[in-house]
Amino acid sequence: MNPREPLSIRPLLLLILCLSTFFAHAADLVVRDFKLLPTDQTAINRETTKTDQNGKTAALIKIYTNLKPSDIYFDNGVLGVVARENKPGQIWLYIPARSQKLQITDPKYTPLQYYFEEEIIAGKTYSMQLTVKGKDITLTASVHHAGIIVDNDSLGLSPVNAYISYGDHRVTARSGSMFYEGIITVSPDGPDRFELQMEDENLKYGEITVSVPDRAEIWFEGRRVGLGEWHARLRGGTYTVELRKQNCESTIQNFSVTPGRSSVIDAMAPIPFKGYLSIEVRPAFGSKIFNADTLVAENRLARQTPVGDYTYTFRRKGYIPVTKTFTVSRNEETADTVYMKRVQYIHRNSFYASIGATYAKIPGVTMRIGCTIANVGIEAGYTLGLTKSDDVYWFQNDPDIYDSTCQYSMDAFTLKLGYQFRFIQRFGIMPQVGYLGQRLRGGTRGNGAMCHNLSVGARCIFTPVPVLGIFITPEYAVPVSVNELYKSISAPAGLSEGGIYITAGLSFNF
Numbered sequence: 375m376n377p378r379e380p381l382s383i384r385p386l387l388l389l390i391l392c393l394s395t396f397f398a399h400a401a402d403l404v405v406r407d408f409k410l411l412p413t414d415q416t417a418i419n420r421e422t423t424k425t426d427q428n429g430k431t432a433a434l435i436k437i438y439t440n441l442k443p444s445d446i447y448f449d450n451g452v453l454g455v456v457a458r459e460n461k462p463g464q465i466w467l468y469i470p471a472r473s474q475k476l477q478i479t480d481p482k483y484t485p486l487q488y489y490f491e492e493e494i495i496a497g498k499t500y501s502m503q504l505t506v507k508g509k510d511i512t513l514t515a516s517v518h519h520a521g522i523i524v525d526n527d528s529l530g531l532s533p534v535n536a537y538i539s540y541g542d543h544r545v546t547a548r549s550g551s552m553f554y555e556g557i558i559t560v561s562p563d564g565p566d567r568f569e570l571q572m573e574d575e576n577l578k579y580g581e582i583t584v585s586v587p588d589r590a591e592i593w594f595e596g597r598r599v600g601l602g603e604w605h606a607r608l609r610g611g612t613y614t615v616e617l618r619k620q621n622c623e624s625t626i627q628n629f630s631v632t633p634g635r636s637s638v639i640d641a642m643a644p645i646p647f648k649g650y651l652s653i654e655v656r657p658a659f660g661s662k663i664f665n666a667d668t669l670v671a672e673n674r675l676a677r678q679t680p681v682g683d684y685t686y687t688f689r690r691k692g693y694i695p696v697t698k699t700f701t702v703s704r705n706e707e708t709a710d711t712v713y714m715k716r717v718q719y720i721h722r723n724s725f726y727a728s729i730g731a732t733y734a735k736i737p738g739v740t741m742r743i744g745c746t747i748a749n750v751g752i753e754a755g756y757t758l759g760l761t762k763s764d765d766v767y768w769f770q771n772d773p774d775i776y777d778s779t780c781q782y783s784m785d786a787f788t789l790k791l792g793y794q795f796r797f798i799q800r801f802g803i804m805p806q807v808g809y810l811g812q813r814l815r816g817g818t819r820g821n822g823a824m825c826h827n828l829s830v831g832a833r834c835i836f837t838p839v840p841v842l843g844i845f846i847t848p849e850y851a852v853p854v855s856v857n858e859l860y861k862s863i864s865a866p867a868g869l870s871e872g873g874i875y876i877t878a879g880l881s882f883n884f
Contacts, residue, residue, distance in 0.1 A: 402507040403478055403486035406537070410492070411436075414499035417468075423497075424457045426470040431497040432456040433473070437465040439504040441480060446504070449477035471496035478504065508539035508560055513547075515570040520549035522570070532570070551575045579607050581636035582629065587643040590619040609633075619644040621681045621704070646680030649702040653686070654711040661690045661714065688712050692799065719837035720794070720802035721883070722749050728845055730879015732757045735870045736784040740877045749794040751804050753833070757877070759783035759815070763867035768819060782820055782867055786875070787811040788829065804833040810851040810875070814863060823860035827851035827872045835881060843881040850874055 416422050417434035424432045439446070443460045448467055456468035469476075473494045479485040483506055494500075513522050515532035522529050523546045529536050532547060538560045545568075547554040553575035558568050584592055584604045592600035593616040599606070604615070610633035617625045622644035629639045653675040655661040663671040664687045675686070681702050688696045693714040702708050725745045732740045736759040744753030762781035790808030797803065810829035814820050831849025838844075851872035864871055 402484040403480060403504065404507045405486070405488050405502055405504055407501070407503040408488075408491070409501055411499045411501055416466075417499045418497045424468040426456045426468075427454070428470070430471060432468040433471055433494050433496060433498050433500065435467045435469065435500045435502050437467055437502045437504050438463065439465065441504065441506070445480050445482065447479045449479075451475065451477070469494065505537070506539040508537055509562070509566065510535060510537050511560060511565075512567045513545065513558075513570060514567065515547040515549070515554060516572045517547075517549040517552045520547045520552065520554075520570075520572060522547050545570065547572055548575075553578070576634075578633050579609055580631040580633050582606050582608055582613075582631050583636070583638045584615055584627070584629070584641055585638065586617050586627075586641040588619060590617045590622070590644050592616075592641075593618060615641065617641055617644050619646075622646045647704040648678055649681050649704055650677070650707040651679050651684065651700060651702050652676045652707060652709045653700070654709075655688055655690075656711060656713045657690070657693075661688055661693075663688055688714060690714055692717055694718075716799055717840065719800045719840050719843075720796040720835065721746065722794075723747055725884045726843075726881050727884075728879055728881040730845065730847075730877050732786070733874075733876040734784075734786070735868070735873060736761050736763065738785070740786075740879070742788070742877075744790075746794050746804075751790075751792045751794055751806070751833070753788070753790045753792070753806070753808075755786075755788040755790075755877075757786035757788075757875075759785050762816065763869055766820075766863055766866045778819075780816060780819060782814045782816040782863060782869070784869060785813045785815055787813070790829065790831075792833065800837050802835050804835075806831050806833055806847075806849070810849070810872075812851075812860075812871070814860060814869075820859060820863050823863055824857055825853055825860050825864070825871050826855040827853050829875075831875075837881075837883065841883055843883055844878075845881045846876070846878040848874070848876045 418431060426432045443465050446465065448455055448458065450469050450473055453470045453473050456470060458468070459466040471494055473490065475487060475489045477485065477487050513529070513532065513534050513536070515522060517532070519531045522532055522534050524536070524538065525543050540560050540562065542557050542559050545554070545556055545558050547570045549572070551574055552572040554570045554572040556570070582605070584600065586592060586602060589602040591598050592604040594604070608631045610631050612628065612630050615627050615629070617627060625642050625644050627639065627641040629637070631637065655663070655673060658673050661673050662669055663675050665684070670686070679702055681704050683699055683701050685697065685699045693716055696712055696714055698712060700708055700710060723746060726743070728742045730740050732738045738757040738759040740755055740757040742753055742755035744751055760783070762783055764781070766780050766782065768777040768780065788808060788810050790806040792804040792806035794802055794804040808829050810827040812825040812827065814823040829849050829851045831847055833845060833847045835843045835845045853871040856871055860871070863869070
């Protein structure tokens, strides 16, 4: 354009250029073939026949088209269309006899007014090929018998002759690794023959490996293609993958593929959503916080962390370890307090067995079993006397006639009830009241001599480790029932009725 032309002419020229471009690319509907099918009885078969408004059998046109049937509209003027049925790949159009023309419209193309070249006869079947204006062309690939595809429709093996509508069309040809892809333009004045020069496809492709931490999902072109890693063979160019993971913000990774080369792309992992975790520990000092076997904090845990579930174990010497799971939500604070309990060496509910030595008039070995239920204790025991009493002289009926001399041992049986108090972590005391029976054993006389006592005492226990304790049990026995045999023996033997018992030993706690 001459820069000296008036500015007012330029918009007009631009408009003329746009209109020229539009009309040059406009596509017209066209009927390529219309004919009678003399042997086709579809129009008069009982199941498929139709009757027009005058009561006469309608003619049937089977319309074959590569267009979308739902977009096509038919108008038969004053005679009207009797019926229409869309079939797979074709349209059945019933019209009255002696129809002269059809007005065919599609919103994408220029309308067509088609005049029938022969008289339309009632009850006859016709065929019509409806398409868009174009022409017959020949497509020849450089590799013989290569498969040719035009606009996603397979046309067969090279060379192929086909009717192609005017306009631009995407053409591909493939034979093994040989490949062609391009655009051809079909126009009234354009060539009728196109040569497709194929190339080795391997020279246009490259190998790519995308690697992403944390086993994130790799998405490519709308589908998941890998988990943590994806290997692919792609045509040279620039591509994009999306990296996804639950509770994370997705990231985008752009990469380029170089034909004939292999590349490794280290993609950035999805960015975790974060929250805040704040955990207090009671008692506050001396506590350690572990994630598995890794020490992560002492006394208190406060940190920003990715969302999810976290399990920590809290430990403190002399306290029971606590393991707890916390859920961290996006942009929220999770706050909690963990209360630790001391290791209980003295249990409210327990079972124990003990063995020890007993100090009494006749010392012995004592074995006891017992239990506590809600700190209420029941205990049973037996003491085997180990030493013997003083000599006891026995006479016949005449006090002056000597008979024999005996020594006695004394065993004890106990049954007690008490209530346990826990003063410090490892020390407890249980006041007890119960029964203590003293029985004499030895000689030819005196077996079975018994003294029944009311016992009052306490069980004191110290447990350096949870399963083992040291106990001492002082008690005082008050006689409540003594048989005559025991009375006759106890005084000369130097034995007591009742008295003080002190037992000490080891207790095994369960």
